[in-house]
Every structure is written in structure tokens, then in C-alpha cells.
Amino acid sequence: MIAPPPPPALLMTPQERRRWLLSTWRYAVPMLVSLLLLLLMVMPVPLSVPAMPQLGLMAVLAWALLQPSLMPPWLAFCIGGFADLLFGLPLGVNATAFALITGLMRLMAPLFGRSGLMVDWLMLCLLLLLFAGLVGPLMALAGRPVPLLPLLLQWLTSILSWPLVARFCAAIQRRLAASAPSWRAG
């Protein structure tokens, strides 16, 4: 719990209200981490193949798993829209795909964390593959059909880097949970 629900506004003392206002940035942490990883994706690496992993999407999925209330599909839509603007794609390609995959992740969330890390990883591979398959029709809908086969390499690097991204997000969650304000004591 990185951002505990506040007490009712009417019952807050001025001191509590101040503390609550100063802690609202915690609600934005999942979004900010996802945007940061998106910015990392346009790092000028001299690669001639599309091998940069989908860091932004994986961060969105990790937060949809860890904090579903702070990463709803409509927020994933906004983050995907930023990705479109960043990569120079028609506005809506990544946005729609991010929102759909996050919604699916939300439906599948009860399956995660039950049968071990490998099964979680396998399910995530399927989600990422679905995303890669979804981008093609969406680009075609926007009038710019693209070859999809080169993205296979990106899928491979993505599934290889999932443990890193998931651990990174989990570490942030732990750090924030350790410093989460508790309203009962105040």
C-alpha cells in the first residue's frame, strides 16, 4: 500500500489535510515510473534492429499487477498516448493497445502470484505477444501497415527483461510502503 486512503475530508484536522496534500504525489508514482521507462526507450542506442524492450508497457503491466487501483486502463491509455507522441506514431496506436492489454491484465490478475514465478512469466509472455500482434492491425487501421516479423526480436528482449522491470517496480513499491503515512496514528 503505497498511498493509503485518506480519512473523510470533513473529519480531517488542518494538520492532517496538509499531510494528505503533501502525500498526494504517491498516487502518481506508477504513472511517473512508466513515463520514465518510456523516456528510457528512446535512448540513442546504435542498434540496427528493433531490439529495445517494451519497458513502458512492462512497467504499466507491473503496476497493474501491484497497484490495480493506481493503474486503471484509462491511465494506461494516457501513457500509451504519450508513447505515440514520443515515438512519432499515429495518435492512438499504443494508447488503445496499452488500454486493452491492461484491461486484460486486470481480468487475469487473480491468476498471477499463485502458481510460481515461471507461470506468471509465461502468462506475461502471452500478453506481450498479444500486444505485438495487436499493434499491426491498429497501425493498418491508421492507414500505415507495417511488417510485424522484426518485432519478434523485441518480444524476446522484452520477455527477458521482464524480471528486471518487475523487480524495479516492486522495489519502488516496497520503499514507498515503508514510508506510507498512516492516518490512524495521526
Add this chain to the structure above:
Amino acid sequence: MDWTPAPRRPTAIRRQQNLALLSAVVSGGVVAGGLILLLLARVNPDTAAGLRRTTADLVAPTWAVLRAPVDGLAALAEGIGDYFGAIDRARHLETELDTANARLRAARAGMEELRRLKALMRVRSPQREVVATARIAAATTGTVVRTAMLAVGTSDGVGEAMPVIGAEGLIGRTTEVGRNAARVLLITDPLSRVPVIVERTGQVGLAAGRNQPTLQLIDLSGATVPLVTGDRVVTSGDGGVYPPGVPVATVVDARAAAPVLRPAARLLGAGFVTVETAWLPVPATEPQGPVFDAPVPVEARRRGAPTPRLRDADAPPISNGTGG
């Protein structure tokens, strides 16, 4: 894996259920909105171009600053590496210089002849002009498109559809230009088509990207001379964006149905790239009013309606059955 504890009070449970329902409805709405946005982009590809420009303006200078220390380290490593094998390289370069000098002497006579012939034929060739020089600030190496960003924009004189050329060859062309950033469509992007000419055979064609390290030579026309591996492919100057004679690629697989090319330049290498003016910019034509079949009433003409243009030879009438 959700850490947030489930609420216990009935009001809180109901509130959470309502919020979940609202969130589901909003999420469905935004997905539908995204599909509508895509249709808009299909009808008008310039949708949100301004937003994209602004994003590039914000991101490209940031990365241009962030990559400086990395570039410095890379330059240092390169400088150390240069000391090893310097003697061998110097000897190799000396022999290369001798052969190059011999060729230059032979070419000098040809150049003089060409100058005289051009003067005789009154050939007018436009000049190449460098607008800006920059490093590649950011690049999309992980999406269905292959673009790069430069930290130069309209404030440096960079405009849309200008060729971007590196030391070793063609990099791409600018597509969207903001104040301080320009987006470059790399030649490996699936949308990129570069009019090229094969140096040895004189065949013309298009070098098409496909989001892979190599390009494809398509629409090859001219004498049916089989290509061989190692043939150099340079820009032909057709289309008016790229100046002629810029190295684009070399043929690596000539036997394929569409010959496979390897780009001459490392597209996202650490070197500087130059942005040049378009070779032959598209002349701005005056917008003309629609072609009228019926005469325009005098009252409408008094109020500023354009004068009617009659259908002529290059606009055949619809009744002809050709469909215009």
C-alpha cells in the same frame, strides 16, 4: 498481489464497487476513443502533429544533454584504441593514397572535359547547402517505426522534407520539425522510399526500408544487367528531396527477387549528421478554385466567388466515363 487492503464497512464496499464500475465504463470509452483517433489519423495523417512536435521539443534537448558524458567516454576509448596498430594502419593508408592519387590524375582530365560539356549544354545544377549539423539525440529502436530525433529545429532553419546525411552516407529525411527538435525518418523505416541509382549498371529503383537492418531494392528499371554483391547504390536525385550521388547502400544479396542492400552509414552511430536543404524543393503552386460545370451567378461573383474554370484537356469531363 494487490497490497491495498479490502474495505470492511458496507459503505466503503459499495463505494469501491461503484468506482470499479465507473472505471470499467471509462476504460471502455477510452478504447473506443482510441479507435476513433486511429480512424482520424487514417483520414488525416497530420492529426496531433503539433503535439508530437511539442513532445520532441521537450525530449530531444534532454537526451542531447544526457548523452554527452557517454559520448565523451566512447571518444576516450576510441582514442586509446587508435594507438594500437597505428603503424600498420599508416602503411596501409600510404598505399591507398598512392592508388587514389593515380586515379585522381586520370580523373582530372575527365572533370575538365565534363565542365566544358556542361557549359556547352548550359546545364544548371542546384547547389547543396548545409542547414545544420547535429548529433542524433534520441531514437526509437523498439517500435514499428524507425525514427530518430535531432536537437535542431525551425530556430536553426531546419524544415520538413530535408535530407539528413551522415559522413558515410544517407541517414534519412526530416518529417516533423518543432522549434528545437526535428524527427528524422530513417531509411530503414517501412515508410521510407529513397530513389536510387546503381552506380555500375545505371539502373534506377527505390531503396525501401522494412524495419530491419537491411533495405530492399524495389521497382528496379533500366538495362537488365544482373547485379552483383558489392554494387554501390547512390541517390539519383529524383523526387527532389535527396541530392544525387549520396551513398545509400551496397548490395549484399543480388539473387533475391528484390535485391537486399546494407546501408552505407551506421544510422544511429555516434557521428554527427548534417541537415541539408531539399535538392529541388516542390514549387508552391497557387491553390486554384474547383472546376465548375455550371456558370457562377453574377451575384455570387460580386461577393467574392472564384471565377469559374472550365474543364479542359487535362481534366476530361465525367460524362466521358473515365472518371476524371
